[in-house]
Amino acid sequence: xxxxxxxxxxxxxxxxxxxxxxxxxxxxxxxxxxxxxxxxxxxxxxxxxxxxxxxxxxxxxxxxxxxxxxxxxxxxxxxxxxxxxxxxxxxxxxxxxxxxxxxxxxxxxxxxxxxxxxxxxxxxxxxxxxxxxxxxxxxxxxxxxxxxxxxxxxxxxxxxxxxxxxxxxxxxxxxxxxxxxxxxxxxxxxxxxxxxxxxxxxxxxxxxxxxxxxxxxxxxxxxxxxxxxxxxxxxxxxxxxxxxxxxxxxxxxxxxxxxxxxxxxxxxxxxxxxxxxxxxxxxxxxxxxxxxxxxxxxxxxxxxxxxxxxxxxxxxxxxxxxxxxxxxxxxxxxxxxxxxxxxxxxxxxxxxxxxxxxxxxxxxxxxxxxxxxxxxxxxxxxxxxxxxxxxxxxxxxxxxxxxxxxxxxxxxxxxxxxxxxxxxxxxxxxxxxxxxxxxxxxxxxxxxxxxxxxxxxxxxxxxxxxxxxxxxxxxxxxxxxxxxxxxxxxxxxxxxxxxxxxxxxxxxxxxxxxxxxxxxxxxxxxxxxxxxxxxxxxxxxxxxxxxxxxxxxxxxxxxxxxxxxxxxxxxxxxxxxxxxxxxxxxxxxxx
Numbered sequence: 001x002x003x004x005x006x007x008x009x010x011x012x013x014x015x016x017x018x019x020x021x022x023x024x025x026x027x028x029x030x031x032x033x034x035x036x037x038x039x040x041x042x043x044x045x046x047x048x049x050x051x052x053x054x055x056x057x058x059x060x061x062x063x064x065x066x067x068x069x070x071x072x073x074x075x076x077x078x079x080x081x082x083x084x085x086x087x088x089x090x091x092x093x094x095x096x097x098x099x100x101x102x103x104x105x106x107x108x109x110x111x112x113x114x115x116x117x118x119x120x121x122x123x124x125x126x127x128x129x130x131x132x133x134x135x136x137x138x139x140x141x142x143x144x145x146x147x148x149x150x151x152x153x154x155x156x157x158x159x160x161x162x163x164x165x166x167x168x169x170x171x172x173x174x175x176x177x178x179x180x181x182x183x184x185x186x187x188x189x190x191x192x193x194x195x196x197x198x199x200x201x202x203x204x205x206x207x208x209x210x211x212x213x214x215x216x217x218x219x220x221x222x223x224x225x226x227x228x229x230x231x232x233x234x235x236x237x238x239x240x241x242x243x244x245x246x247x248x249x250x251x252x253x254x255x256x257x258x259x260x261x262x263x264x265x266x267x268x269x270x271x272x273x274x275x276x277x278x279x280x281x282x283x284x285x286x287x288x289x290x291x292x293x294x295x296x297x298x299x300x301x302x303x304x305x306x307x308x309x310x311x312x313x314x315x316x317x318x319x320x321x322x323x324x325x326x327x328x329x330x331x332x333x334x335x336x337x338x339x340x341x342x343x344x345x346x347x348x349x350x351x352x353x354x355x356x357x358x359x360x361x362x363x364x365x366x367x368x369x370x371x372x373x374x375x376x377x378x379x380x381x382x383x384x385x386x387x388x389x390x391x392x393x394x395x396x397x398x399x400x401x402x403x404x405x406x407x408x409x410x411x412x413x414x415x416x417x418x419x420x421x422x423x424x425x426x427x428x429x430x431x432x433x434x435x436x437x438x439x440x441x442x443x444x445x446x447x448x449x450x451x452x453x454x455x456x457x458x459x460x461x462x463x464x465x466x467x468x469x470x471x472x473x474x475x476x477x478x479x480x481x482x483x484x485x486x487x488x489x490x491x492x493x494x495x496x497x498x499x500x501x502x503x504x505x506x507x508x509x510x511x512x513x514x515x516x517x518x519x520x521x522x523x524x525x526x527x528x529x530x531x532x533x534x535x536x537x538x539x540x541x542x543x544x545x546x547x548x549x550x551x552x553x554x555x556x557x558x559x560x561x562x563x564x565x566x567x568x569x570x571x572x573x574x575x576x577x578x579x580x581x582x583x584x585x586x587x588x589x590x591x
Contacts, residue, residue: 192236357402478535
């Protein structure tokens with residue numbers, strides 16, 4: 001093997017850092033120049049607004065944003081821990097740079113920092129399955145893993161990259177729990193921290209706990225790992241609850257963030273698992289199975305008793321009307337099949353590497369099918385893949401969980417073909433990188449006659465640029481109604497104005513009126529806008545239909561959106577001359 005022929009290889013940590021630096025270099029070359037003039041996502045814009053408020057003295061538990069849907073405002077459910085990390089970076093850079101450069105460095109450094117635990121966790125899983133050489137292949141896949149960098153690009157400061165990294169760390173420590181004494185406790189700690197950030201990775205976290213419990217039920221020697229996991233899980237979940245939820249909200253339930261219902265269930269799970277692994281450690285299989293089943297049933301019972309509706313998922317309490325006019329139309333909420341129909345290039349690119357990883361799973365399964373680590377890693381990948389097929393938002397989890405499987409399969413293929421040289425193994429691994437398989441899939445589809453042209457919307461790209469909001473920022477502060485709620489956070493980040501709505505599912509009371517403003521007739525829009533004391537109407541992307549992807553559907557010809565698109569401006573809207581003919585067009589509401 002390669003590892004045997006090269007006994008004096010560099011320390012793996014140095015190679016991990018080198019791979020990370022290569023990725024960072026590519027990201028810096030790609031994004032540094034546009035970092036202060038473009039925000040690629042509304043969540044990044046909203047996070048920047050939240051960080052600015054925190055720097056201005058807003059309290060730890062005070063996540064109220066008064067400039068969204070005034071006079072009530074909006075209480076964010078995002079974790080302050082992300083804000084704390086960003087502010088810490090900003091203050092550190094502020095000691096050596098002015099405020100503008102410090103913020104630019106903060107935006108650049110934060111997301112790429114989370115690549116280290118992401119790549120490291122994937123490499124750790126591969127090492128457990130295929131040894132050090134497999135972990136080295138992971139580094140190659142990461143360096144050429146452009147599709148997997150989307151959540152780590154400079155300026156990506158929302159929370160997705162943190163949640164992906166923590167979910168992978170939980171999986172990695174779980175698969176090592178049968179070999180490393182502290183790994184079970186680390187898995188519980190990673191789970192607790194992940195819960196403090198958000199519930200997006202909850203299915204994978206539950207799978208990790210289930211894997212540890214099943215191993216304990218089948219193997220008495222696994223009791224210490226489960227005990228350590230349960231103890232750290234209970235402590236971590238309790239700490240996450242206390243540091244995230246203000247005391248006055250301790251009794252409130254929520255489905256989309258840590259709250260009394262989820263925290264109580266997870267703490268109960270941790271205590272029950274630790275107790276089972278401590279009190280029932282004998283060799284009787286039936287006793288351990290009973291104890292493990294009881295420990296698993298207790299948190300489910302607690303969760304259901306407190307708020308059964310949350311069994312429907314994080315959006316279970318969302319207004320049904322908001323689902324139909326906005327949430328179900330959000331790109332990241334679309335299924336893989338829907339994405340294939342609307343944006344075939346993106347759909348093919350998303351499907352290519354997960355399909356490769358699925359084939360890799362089948363290749364390595366015969367030799368590893370009795371290995372706890374393989375069963376756990378394989379189950380985590382399959383779960384992520386199933387979720388991704390129904391909701392493309394889980395693509396990055398699927399890709400990074402598939403990377404270790406592909407790495408191990410690449411070495412297995414080399415052994416079967418008797419490719420012993422380093423160059424040959426490098427070539428095989430190169431053919432299986434996310435970039436290679438994505439390009440190959442698109443090329444094959446194009447050869448077969450499919451339309452693989454990328455959909456480009458310059459109008460929408462202009463809506464993400466700071467310069468587009470310059471004229472709006474010069475107007476006297478007021479309340480802005482935007483033709484898509486996704487522009488709301490950009491208005492908050494780059495102007496002094498308030499907004500009627502923003503793309504967050506807790507804002508049903510303002511999202512629905514915002515939809516009616518542009519989807520309904522002008523008279524109805526005028527009544528809503530005057531009733532909510534709106535000052536301006538803002539359109540971008542050529543007055544595309546309200547709350548829908550730009551250009552994807554034609555608005556009702558009688559709607560305000562269609563009237564504005566046709567240049568038929570109602571008399572109660574006064575065009576702001578400085579914005580006419582620009583990407584962002586503003587109208588003043590007259591009363």
